[in-house]
Each structure stands twice: as C-alpha cells, then as structure tokens.
Amino acid sequence: IHDDYQKTADWLTSHTKHRPKVAIICGSGLGMLADSLKCQDAFAYSDIPGFPQSTVQGHAGRLVFGELKGKTCVCMQGRFHMYEGHSLCKTTFPVRVFKLLGVETLIVTNAAGSLADGFHPGDIMIIKDHVNFPGLVGLNPLSGPNDDKFGPRFPAMSDCYDKGLRCLAMDIAKQQGVAGFMQEGVYAMVGGPNFETIAEARLLHRLGVDAVGMSTAPEVVVAAHCGLRVFGLSLITNKVVKSYEDSESVNHEGVLEVGRLRSQAVQQLVTELISRMEINNNIVKNAD
Ligand SMILES: O=P(O)(O)O[C@@H]1C[C@H](O)[C@@H](CO)O1
Numbered sequence: 428i429h430d431d432y433q434k435t436a437d438w439l440t441s442h443t444k445h446r447p448k449v450a451i452i453c454g455s456g457l458g459m460l461a462d463s464l465k466c467q468d469a470f471a472y473s474d475i476p477g478f479p480q481s482t483v484q485g486h487a488g489r490l491v492f493g494e495l496k497g498k499t500c501v502c503m504q505g506r507f508h509m510y511e512g513h514s515l516c517k518t519t520f521p522v523r524v525f526k527l528l529g530v531e532t533l534i535v536t537n538a539a540g541s542l543a544d545g546f547h548p549g550d551i552m553i554i555k556d557h558v559n560f561p562g563l564v565g566l567n568p569l570s571g572p573n574d575d576k577f578g579p580r581f582p583a584m585s586d587c588y589d590k591g592l593r594c595l596a597m598d599i600a601k602q603q604g605v606a607g608f609m610q611e612g613v614y615a616m617v618g619g620p621n622f623e624t625i626a627e628a629r630l631l632h633r634l635g636v637d638a639v640g641m642s643t644a645p646e647v648v649v650a651a652h653c654g655l656r657v658f659g660l661s662l663i664t665n666k667v668v669k670s671y672e673d674s675e676s677v678n679h680e681g682v683l684e685v686g687r688l689r690s691q692a693v694q695q696l697v698t699e700l701i702s703r704m705e706i707n708n709n710i711v712k713n714a715d
C-alpha cells in the first residue's frame with residue numbers, strides 16, 4: 428500500500444518543480460483559497476494516478492501547487508467524503524501523499540452547521556478538537572494492518588490541533604479586525620449525506636459539540652498518525668435546527684452561499700497564518 432502513495436507522490440514530483448511544506452484542504456465553497464497561489468501548477472484529480480474523484484458541487488477536483496507569501500503550498504480544491512462512497516483510505520489518500528512530498532503542516536477547512544448557542548452563520552471557528560463519530564464505531568482510515576513507515580499502531584489524538592497555530596490564528600484575526608466573528612470549538616464528523624434530524628441535533632448539542640459536518644476528522648487522524656502539524660477552520664454556514672417549532676431548514680446551496688460571503692476573510696486569515704508560520708521546524712513565530 429505504501430507503494431501506491433509513493434507512485435502518486437513520484438508522479439507529482441516529476442510533473443511540478445514545487446516542493447510544498449504546507450498543504451491546504453478546501454471545504455465546501457472554500458475552493459478559492461487555491462486561486463491566490465502564485466506560479467501555479469494545477470492538475471485535475473482525474474489526471475493524477477491513484478487519486479480519487481470529487482463528485483460534490485462546490486468541490487472543483489483540482490490539486491494546485493504554488494507559492495503563497497513566499498511559502499510553497501499544495502491545495503486541494505475539493506475533498507473526498509465518506510458519503511460519496513469512497514473508503515476512508517481513499518478519502519484520506521492525499522494526506523499520506525502530501526507527507527511523502529515533504530509537507531509538514533496540514534490546514535483543513537470545512538463548512539459546518541453550528542450547535543453552540545452563541546455561534547452564527549458566517550462565524551469562523553478555529554477547531555480545537557474533534558469528535559470522530561464514524562471512528563468511534565470502527566470506521567477509521569487507520570483500520571487494517573498498520574504501516575509503520577507512516578506512524579505507530581496506536582497514535583495519540585489528545586493534541587492533534589496545534590496549539591501554537593490556534594493562538595497565532597486568533598492573534599491574526601484580531602489584527603485583521605475579524606475577531607468579532609471568530610470562535611473556537613469542537614467539530615464533530617457525522618457520516619452524512621443527510622443533514623441532522625432535530626433529535627440528532629439535540630443529542631450533539633448535549634454532548635458538547637459546537638459544530639457538525641461530514642468530513643475532516645479522518646484526514647486529521649491520518650495526518651496526526653504520520654506526524655503532520657494540523658490547523659483546522661470550520662466556516663459556520665448554518666445553525667443546525669434544534670426546535671420542532673423552527674420552520675427553517677438547511678440546504679447545500681445555502682452552505683455554498685455563506686462560503687462565498689466569507690471567502691475573502693477566510694483567505695486573508697489562512698494567507699497570513701501561512702506567511703507567519705515557521706515551516707522548516709516546529710517553532711511558530713509569535714504575533715508582533
Ligand atoms: O467538505 P465539507 O466538509 O466542507 O462539506 C460540507 C459537508 C457536506 O459535504 C456539505 C454539506 O453542504 O458541506
């Protein structure tokens with residue numbers, strides 16, 4: 428299996444001169460993060476050997492290499508979800524390819540519905556921790572024989588969202604004048620593709636979940652397993668309906684619309700974070 432990742436990494440290395448240290452996975456409606464990369468080399472997923480295909484609207488299906496503020500990055504314009512029918516190994520395939528390409532830091536973004544009472548559509552939540560619901564019942568990308576070349580059989584997950592990067596991102600948000608809609612909280616992954624029932628929403632709320640979505644946790648588990656430093660952002664695109672009296676309901680178009688609304692703020696935050704992070708070692712530059 429290691430060979431499959433290596434073949435894809437070798438193909439990419441022979442098709443681009445970029446050698447990224449940072450990888451970004453763009454969530455629903457957040458694909459524009461890739462557009463600001465300079466000196467781009469872009470590949471359709473369908474042209475990359477071993478890569479799965481994106482099937483969801485708002486996920487373009489392109490891997491884009493380029494420079495952001497002098498740092499070399501690779502950006503997934505579109506991710507893979509379990510509900511598309513991919514195995515969890517497939518949904519997380521690119522993360523191990525990034526590791527083999529020399530990436531040290533993974534930035535994950537997603538669109539999510541909020542359960543926390545003080546959260547509103549348009550808020551940006553720094554992910555402090557996650558609840559991997561599929562993982563809790565054994566749907567885990569690390570299931571099966573362990574590949575010791577990537578990491579240990581029983582990896583710790585108690586510190587998978589890097590604290591230094593979380594603090595730095597909050598400082599940057601304050602300096603950019605967007606602290607008013609920044610939050611920090613716990614993201615839960617559910618399988619999807621349906622949105623939550625009211626009973627499910629109430630359950631998640633009672634369990635202390637701040638935002639819920641259908642991705643990210645497997646990618647982060649695989650990244651933490653192979654020693655990548657991780658930073659995650661959820662764009663809150665809707666409130667999850669928790670009341671039988673509430674007549675509102677969520678839809679994917681609305682999710683993409685909020686993505687467009689906040690695209691610039693997310694882009695500015697991520698760009699500045701990458702610009703300020705030290706990438707050849709694990710020391711994060713403090714805010715001025
Ligand atoms: O890829 P992400 O997690 O951003 O996508 C979210 C979850 C569903 O795929 C979709 C629902 O609108 O957005």
Ligand SMILES: Nc1nc2[nH]cnc2c(=O)[nH]1
Pocket residue numbers: 538539540541617619621622623639640641664665666667677682
């Ligand atoms: N599960 C889930 N995923 C989302 N992605 C964007 N909004 C939502 C939501 O309300 N629930």
